[in-house]
Amino acid sequence: MADLSIEFCGIKSVNPFWLASAPPTDKAYNVVRAFEAGWGGVVWKTLGEDPAAVNVSSRYSALYGKNREVIGFNNIELITDRSLEINLQEITQVKQDWPDRVIIVSLMLPCEEKLWADILPLVEATGADGIELNFGCPHGMPERGMGAAVGQVPEYVEMVTRWCKTHSKLPVIVKLTPNITDVRAPARAAKAGGADAVSLINTINSITHLDLDQMVAYPVVGGASTHGGYCGTAVKPIALNMVAEIARDPATAGLPISGIGGIGNWRDAAEFMALGSGCVQVCTAAMLHGFRIVEEMKDGLSRWMDQKGYTRVSDFVGKAVPNTTDWKYLNMNYQVIAQINQDDCIKCGRCYVACEDTSHQSISQLIDAAGVRTYEVIKDECVGCNLCEITCPVQGCITMVPQHTGKPYMNWTQDPRNPRAERPAVAESV
CATH class of the missing domain: 3.30.70.20 (Alpha-Beta Plaits)
Known part of the structure; x- marks a missing residue:
């Protein structure tokens, strides 16, 4: 039977399935239930400075397919609205009770080195396995100079990553925003700052749909609304592409990747892994169907690996990357x-x-x-x-x-129909 255990940037996990930083990982009660269900790890919902963030009501909306199947999910919820002290206490206790499961602590703070230097020892004291820097949240926090406001500026990404590597011995995972032209730029910056890994994607700026009677988008908060973070099945193609871009970029080659975005079953997970993800994080599928979906994920992945002759997850991580290229080739x-x-x-x-x-x-x-x-x-x-x-x-x-064309391989750079095709060198006459 296939071995699902992994090691991700030095962190050992019983399986590659982690819950992403989100409502499912907001408190000890949720996390314990997740571990009981079989999840290999969690990224604790993002902690910040006190006083804690204040959330609004309501917070979610969705894009539906036939039979009200949720295709895309939108949220305007912020980071944890519980105190730093309570979160740290719960992280400490859960880690003591579940030493074989991974707990990564997600963090988001203003770009002031002292704030990061002060919180990192507190997180280390919990026994957590690593930290994830939330540089991706697209709503609420960017207005405060955090989240995507940092992730969209490579210089900031590198700077804060370096602070965390300076003031902490824990592995540092940088969570990237998809709300950017070229995701490779912040990934390169994270690596330059010393990041042990990157995770992606965070949610995408979105408005799912409107109430055309009241002329307001969902979710409605007192007659008004705002853009939120889009996730769920619909974002998977975008996430796969961005994971592949980082995996095949020579500047970030070998940088561990934690894949996120629309993962709802074992096949989704296998696709992310084939494109370079050493582990995967799940959120929306768990919110819609409960924690026990991990049972099918583990069983399905194990059976597929047995069928293909893969004994360990690492046997096929990145296997599709060499077959992913630019159109011109x-x-x-x-x-x-x-x-x-x-x-x-x-x-x-x-x-x-x-x-x-x-x-x-x-x-x-x-x-x-x-x-x-x-x-x-x-x-x-x-x-x-x-x-x-x-x-x-x-x-x-x-x-x-x-079809058998009888013609040899020829890419666009060599194609005579291309006005800028590469021409073979012509020997000079003597």
Whole structure:
């Protein structure tokens, strides 16, 4: 059976599944229940200076799919609204009671070195395994010069990270904001400041939807609203991309990554790990479905690893990174063509409508004398865009079949159709 234990920037964990800094990790009661359910670690909800932050009511909103499935989740909640003293006491007790589980303490303070120097010894005294610097919160705290206001300025990221490495012996994980043009810049700054790891992504600035009768966005607070932090299933593609960008950046290569963003099952976790995450953090899925989702995550990941022959998580961490590249290096001579399995086709015509109206008109609709419709791919017109496969409601009915072109690998930098293509050197005549 696969071994799910990991070591992340020197911290040993019984499994790679941690709860992210959020409401589920706000107090000892929650964290103990999480550990009882089987989570390998938690990032305690962000601590700050006293007096504690004050939250509003209400705090959450959502973007729904069919049958009220929550696709995206939005929150305007701030960091912990409990005193620093109470949080530190609870962290100390939980760590004593659960020595084999990881407790990372999330911190957010103004950019004043003394404030960081004062709080770090208090956190160390709890027995916590590490600290996470919250440089990502997009609402409420940036107005106070914290959260994303720090994470969006690489110089600040490097400066505060260095303070923490100077005044603490604990591993330092820097949590990055996605509300930035290029996530590699703060990641490089974190590494320059001595960070032991980075975690990402934090939540994305968002407004989910409006009450069109009252003309106010959700969540509504006394007739008004504000932007919040977006998370949940919908942010996973964005998070995967940002994790991959850091994992394949030569300047941050080898920097441990804790992946966050839309992780709700073992497959999501495996994808983050394949793109370089040594562990993963979960929040929204636990809030929507409870702590016991970790049972399926552990079981599913273990079974998949056994099937693939991976004995440890580290066997496949980063395995997809070498296959992730810039567009210009993709093979221009590679070609696929759609193929419709007529035995599985339910004759709905969705592939035909999508291709005919918005793509390349490469699917024909044939109607026989009895009025029976058949859909066939016009191979000479198909560009292999995948739209028909995506719109088809029957999984596996339409597949993209690689074609043998007989042409060698050629990327865009070499393509003669590119006006800036690299030309082979021409020998001088003698």
